[in-house]
Amino acid sequence: MTKVPVVAIVGRPNVGKSTLFNALTRRRDALVADLPGVTRDRIYGRALLAGRPAVIIDTGGLDKAMDRVGQGAQGQTRLAMEEADLLVLVTDARAGVLPADHDIVVELRRLDKPVVHVVNKTDGLDRDVALAEASELGVGEARAISASHRQGLAGLEEALAQALPEAGDHEQTGQTPEVPGLALVGRPNVGKSTLLNRLLGEERALATPVPGTTRDPIHAIVERDGLRLELIDTAGIRRRRGSHQGVERFSTIKSLQAIEQAQLVCVICDGTEGVTDQDARLVGHVIEAGRGLLVVLNKWDGIDEERRRQLLSEVSERLDFARFAPVVVISALHGSGLGELTDAVEHVHRAGSKSLATGALTRVLRDAVDAHPLPAAAGRAPKLRYAHAGGQFPTRIIIHGNRTSHVADSYRRYLANRFRAAFDLVGIPVHLVFRDSDNPYAGRRNRLTPRQMQKRRRLRKFDLKRTKRR
Numbered sequence: 001m002t003k004v005p006v007v008a009i010v011g012r013p014n015v016g017k018s019t020l021f022n023a024l025t026r027r028r029d030a031l032v033a034d035l036p037g038v039t040r041d042r043i044y045g046r047a048l049l050a051g052r053p054a055v056i057i058d059t060g061g062l063d064k065a066m067d068r069v070g071q072g073a074q075g076q077t078r079l080a081m082e083e084a085d086l087l088v089l090v091t092d093a094r095a096g097v098l099p100a101d102h103d104i105v106v107e108l109r110r111l112d113k114p115v116v117h118v119v120n121k122t123d124g125l126d127r128d129v130a131l132a133e134a135s136e137l138g139v140g141e142a143r144a145i146s147a148s149h150r151q152g153l154a155g156l157e158e159a160l161a162q163a164l165p166e167a168g169d170h171e172q173t174g175q176t177p178e179v180p181g182l183a184l185v186g187r188p189n190v191g192k193s194t195l196l197n198r199l200l201g202e203e204r205a206l207a208t209p210v211p212g213t214t215r216d217p218i219h220a221i222v223e224r225d226g227l228r229l230e231l232i233d234t235a236g237i238r239r240r241r242g243s244h245q246g247v248e249r250f251s252t253i254k255s256l257q258a259i260e261q262a263q264l265v266c267v268i269c270d271g272t273e274g275v276t277d278q279d280a281r282l283v284g285h286v287i288e289a290g291r292g293l294l295v296v297l298n299k300w301d302g303i304d305e306e307r308r309r310q311l312l313s314e315v316s317e318r319l320d321f322a323r324f325a326p327v328v329v330i331s332a333l334h335g336s337g338l339g340e341l342t343d344a345v346e347h348v349h350r351a352g353s354k355s356l357a358t359g360a361l362t363r364v365l366r367d368a369v370d371a372h373p374l375p376a377a378a379g380r381a382p383k384l385r386y387a388h389a390g391g392q393f394p395t396r397i398i399i400h401g402n403r404t405s406h407v408a409d410s411y412r413r414y415l416a417n418r419f420r421a422a423f424d425l426v427g428i429p430v431h432l433v434f435r436d437s438d439n440p441y442a443g444r445r446n447r448l449t450p451r452q453m454q455k456r457r458r459l460r461k462f463d464l465k466r467t468k469r470r
Contacts, residue, residue, distance in 0.1 A: 004046075004260045005164045006055045006253055008084035010077060010108075012100045013061025015092040016120040020147040021045065021058035024157070044256055046288065050161035055256050057084065062104050081107070083253065085165050087115045089139060093122045093130040097137060105137050114163045117142040118156065123149050179221065180349055181262035183232040185255055185286075187278050190270040191298040195332035196233040199224065224342045227349075232258045259285060263393045264292040264349055264427075266341075271299045271329070274311060275318045283322050287429045290394020292348040293325040294427055296341065301331040324420055325427050348427035352393055356423060361387040361397060368418040377406035385437065396431045404434035 009017045025045035043058040059077040081087060087108055091101055108115050117139045122130050123146035134142040143159060145152035184192040199222050220231045234255035259265055265286045269279050286293045297311065308329075315327055326344045330337030365387045374381045382403040390396030397419055416430040448456070 004053050004055055004257045005085040006057065006083060006257075007047075007049075007086045007088060007160065007164075008057045008059060008080045009088045009090060010059055010062060010081060010104065011090035012092070012098065012104070013063055015061070015090045015095075016147050017061070017090050018043075018058050020088075020090060020118070020120065020145075021056055023147045023150055023153055024049070024056055044253060046256065046260070046285070049157045049164070052161045052164060053260055054160075054164065055253055055260075057253070062107075063100050078107070081111060081113075084113065086160065086163050087111070087113055088118055088160070089115055089137075090118050090120050091134055091137070091142075093119045093125055093134070093144070097133055101137060105139055108139065115139050116156075116159055116163055119144045120147055122146055123151060179228055179230045180264060181232055181258075182229045182264045182266065182345060183234060183258045183262035183291075184266050184268060185234050185259060185282055186268035187270070187276065187282075190268045191332040192233055192268055195266075195268065195296075195298065195330070196220065196231055198332050198335050198338060199231060224338075227342060227346045229264075229345070232262055234258045256285065259289050259291060262291060263352065264294065264345060265289075266294045266296045266345075268296045268298050269315075271297045271308075271311060272302050275314050280318055283319055283325070287322060290396075290429050290431055292352045292393065292427050293322060293429065294341075294344055294348060295319060295322070295325050295327045297327065297329045298332050300329040300337065301334055324417075324425070324429075344427075351423075351425045352395060352428045354423060354425070356389040356397070358386070358388040360423075361389065361419070364419055364422045365399065365415070368415055372411075372414065374407065374411060377403070377408075382406050390433055394431050395425065395428050396433055398433045398435060400435050400437050402437060404436050407434060 009021055011017055021043065024047045026047070045056050045058075047054055047056050057080050059080050060074060062074055062077055089104065089108060091097065117134065117137065119130050119134045119142050122144040127144040131142050131144055143152060143156050145156055147153070184195060186192055200220055220233075222229055222231050267279065267282050267286060269275055283293065283295065295315065297315070300308070303311065312327070316323070319325070326348065328337060328341045328344050330341055365384055369384055374384070380403060382401060384399055384401040384404070384407075387397055387399045390398040399415075412432055416432055419425065419430050420428065
């Protein structure tokens with residue numbers, strides 16, 4: 001499998017970079033305010049650009065910063081520009097082209113990387129005038145958008161997808177279809193490298209009590225109990241405010257790429273600290289990517305019996321959205337629980353590799369609709385006719401019917417849970433894709449015969465006479 005390309009959004013402060021990031025990733029991970037310099041740390045997210053997966057980086061604004069914080073943020077932004085495969089230059093149509101924009105273009109030309117110029121905040125303005133003014137930067141054809149109103153984003157995504165490097169331009173991971181990838185992700189110092197070494201039976205990765213020891217993903221082939229896997233040890237992904245070094249920031253990108261490359265992902269939590277917001281955020285990333293999910297509670301030997309009960313209750317509460325994922329307790333340092341972990345990995349991989357027959361999927365769909373009929377929307381209820389499989393890792397089930405856009409999110413979750421229970425898809429996020437069936441009578445007019453036309457005229461005359469009498 002190929003690496004996922006990286007796209008960095010750059011520009012002056014307060015030109016709408018974070019708003020564009022949220023629009024492309026369809027999330028609200030980036031703080032947006034009408035103030036310059038709100039974004040200081042880089043924020044990472046995944047997006048589908050015209051069907052192509054990519055890692056998007058939101059960066060701080062580039063200008064002549066005088067304080068230490070601003071200079072540090074700009075240093076990280078420049079490192080992001082060097083790491084990225086594609087650069088998106090954002091300018092402000094309302095403020096026009098400023099000298100700072102010319103300075104940024106000079107830096108971009110030194111990097112010799114593909115650049116897509118985006119002119120933001122064009123709502124309410126003459127777009128032709130805005131584009132003509134932006135053309136003086138000389139970085140190719142500019143695209144006018146309004147990120148806050150989602151205007152022009154469809155065309156922008158197409159342009160970004162075309163500008164991304166071809167799949168063959170990226171180096172390979174060495175993973176083959178016969179050897180599924182298992183990524184070990186989590187916060188720093190939760191025991192990912194220790195678990196890798198324990199599974200391999202050798203000191204393959206450097207494991208120390210210092211958080212952030214691992215920076216680049218480490219790939220290794222392991223076979224346990226007849227199951228052959230490619231282990232991917234990743235750098236710890238900490239909270240944004242807790243990450244300072246540029247190298248560590250790019251390790252976060254590689255960790256997100258490892259999630260995309262793997263088929264299975266173990267989100268490792270520190271049992272002594274409990275489940276944190278960052279752990280829940282990582283679980284959400286795995287579910288969005290559609291990879292097989294396992295939640296691993298490490299350092300189980302370091303907590304007492306009462307704390308163990310509290311921790312299991314905490315997992316069920318904080319990871320309520322991932323109830324389908326198996327929870328395994330281990331001690332990577334002492335090797336306890338590894339047998340249960342490999343059994344769970346094998347079970348999840350087997351579930352994700354199942355071939356789902358169209359007939360069986362359609363029967364489950366009809367039984368689910370019979371048990372809980374679809375609620376009506378705008379006076380009419382949607383109709384779901386049949387379902388078929390649409391791929392593995394992520395596991396997609398495509399459902400055909402009428403008025404499928406009116407199916408509520410709660411009903412979609414209900415259907416996903418019914419499919420998961422019927423086919424024992426433990427640890428597998430189920431992505432449902434709804435498609436409306438074509439109407440064979442769309443655009444066709446029912447032509448009347450001469451006799452029907454005569455009857456219509458006679459009825460119109462009758463109605464007219466009755467109206468006059470009144």
